Amino acid sequence: xRQAFHEQLDAIFADLADLCGDVEGAVxxxxxxxxxxxxSVAERVISGDAEIDHKRELIEDSGFMLLSLQQPVASDLxxxxxxxxxxxxxxxxxxxxxxxAKIARLRVPNIAVPEPMRPTLVRMAEIAEDMVRRTSLxxxxxxxxxxxxxxxxxxxxxxxxRATFAEMLSADWSHGVEAAxxxxxxxxxxERIADHAVSVANxxxxxxxxxxxxxxxx
Amino acid sequence: xRQAFHEQLDAIFADLADLCGDVEGAVxxxxxxxxxxxxSVAERVISGDAEIDHKRELIEDSGFMLLSLQQPVASDLxxxxxxxxxxxxxxxxxxxxxxxAKIARLRVPNIAVPEPMRPTLVRMAEIAEDMVRRTSLxxxxxxxxxxxxxxxxxxxxxxxxRATFAEMLSADWSHGVEAAxxxxxxxxxxERIADHAVSVANxxxxxxxxxxxxxxxx
Numbered sequence: 001x002r003q004a005f006h007e008q009l010d011a012i013f014a015d016l017a018d019l020c021g022d023v024e025g026a027v028x029x030x031x032x033x034x035x036x037x038x039x040s041v042a043e044r045v046i047s048g049d050a051e052i053d054h055k056r057e058l059i060e061d062s063g064f065m066l067l068s069l070q071q072p073v074a075s076d077l078x079x080x081x082x083x084x085x086x087x088x089x090x091x092x093x094x095x096x097x098x099x100x101a102k103i104a105r106l107r108v109p110n111i112a113v114p115e116p117m118r119p120t121l122v123r124m125a126e127i128a129e130d131m132v133r134r135t136s137l138x139x140x141x142x143x144x145x146x147x148x149x150x151x152x153x154x155x156x157x158x159x160x161x162r163a164t165f166a167e168m169l170s171a172d173w174s175h176g177v178e179a180a181x182x183x184x185x186x187x188x189x190x191e192r193i194a195d196h197a198v199s200v201a202n203x204x205x206x207x208x209x210x211x212x213x214x215x216x217x218x
Numbered sequence: 219x220r221q222a223f224h225e226q227l228d229a230i231f232a233d234l235a236d237l238c239g240d241v242e243g244a245v246x247x248x249x250x251x252x253x254x255x256x257x258s259v260a261e262r263v264i265s266g267d268a269e270i271d272h273k274r275e276l277i278e279d280s281g282f283m284l285l286s287l288q289q290p291v292a293s294d295l296x297x298x299x300x301x302x303x304x305x306x307x308x309x310x311x312x313x314x315x316x317x318x319a320k321i322a323r324l325r326v327p328n329i330a331v332p333e334p335m336r337p338t339l340v341r342m343a344e345i346a347e348d349m350v351r352r353t354s355l356x357x358x359x360x361x362x363x364x365x366x367x368x369x370x371x372x373x374x375x376x377x378x379x380r381a382t383f384a385e386m387l388s389a390d391w392s393h394g395v396e397a398a399x400x401x402x403x404x405x406x407x408x409e410r411i412a413d414h415a416v417s418v419a420n421x422x423x424x425x426x427x428x429x430x431x432x433x434x435x436x
Contacts, residue, residue, distance in 0.1 A: 064296065064299070067285075068292060071289045071291070073286050074286060077282070077286055078282065081282070081302060084299060084303075085302075085303070085306070088303070088306075168399065169396050173395055176395075177387060177391055177398040178387050180398060180399055181386065181402040185402060185406065188406065
């Protein structure tokens with residue numbers, strides 16, 4: 001019974017890592033759409049979200065079935081419930097990639113990000129994508145050290161976001177209101193992707209150690 | 219045993235409704251801070267969030283203990299897991315109120331919302347606050363009809379948000395980049411508060427009927 005439980009639990013974590021890989025692809029493509037203004041790439045992210053939502057449902061069903069058939073207690077129970085929350089984070093990260101892709105699509109054939117802002121946005125997107133990639137590894141290997149490192153990886157993101165505001169509010173800003181709104185929202189979306197990655201990593205720490213290292217947000 | 223289970227489950231739902239009441243207060247005060255530029259009101263929202271986070275932890279602990287001691291199955295299990303997710307939504311709505319309050323505080327002694335945009339933002343805030351208030355009732359009474367009505371209450375919110383963009387991007391906009399960014403982010407925060415209210419309401423429908431009426435987002 002316990003062996004069956006742990007096999008099923010491992011299968012759920014493998015599915016979570018797989019879903020996280022899909023999310024990483026969504027973040028990467030959304031950024032590509034944003035930086036190239038390619039509507040077809042944006043469409044792929046937007047239509048691809050249905051697959052992420054579907055996988056989320058399958059993982060939730062597995063989790064509920066596991067709870068119901070095996071009735072785990074203590075740390076096993078905590079692990080299944082944490083997995084059910086992680087899948088919510090991952091699905092939300094997919095939604096945020098769709099938001100990025102929709103801003104890209106809205107500005108086609110133009111590019112939403114003004115040229116001087118490009119390096120900052122590129123770096124924010126890189127951090128977000130890298131954090132999602134590392135989150136897959138944290139889930140797959142239940143790697144606590146990597147999870148704890150991730151909790152600090154979004155500090156640069158916060159600095160970059162502040163830098164975008166400083167630039168948009170300076171007297172030199174010549175790209176108008178529309179570009180400023182786009183950049184403010186894009187910054188928010190990448191920041192939230194990073195937040196959810198940290199949240200997933202913290203949940204893995206909680207699963208393994210029983211303790212929450214930092215505040216875990218849903 | 220089953221009677222004890224249902225008493226404890228009722229207690230958790232009462233705590234969720236109470237927490238939702240706190241969130242309603244946070245949304246109301248954040249809006250007051252925003253519209254009056256009163257830093258002390260903004261501070262109350264920001265410092266008050268610790269209490270919401272604390273209540274969230276207590277409800278989570280109750281939920282885990284209930285799962286662990288009573289080992290519910292089928293619809294009882296589904297209900298406890300749904301409660302654990304609802305508390306995440308509610309805490310997040312508290313965080314979003316803090317984001318609103320922080321924009322208010324950032325602009326003191328000025329007011330973040332330009333005068334011509336005020337009626338639209340006031341209406342968005344009213345809708346958000348009203349949805350949170352109705353969500354408390356949905357939780358307390360497990361009122362499915364009200365829950366289903368809530369799922370459509372955010373349609374006006376979407377229309378209003380589109381209206382803010384149209385106004386900010388018109389040639390008449392004379393309030394600059396800073397105000398536009400503030401309004402874009404405020405619109406996003408109120409919209410997300412409404413989204414989470416719908417999510418909680420949908421979870422209550424799921425608890426009572428076993429079916430998800432609309433897509434449930436975390």
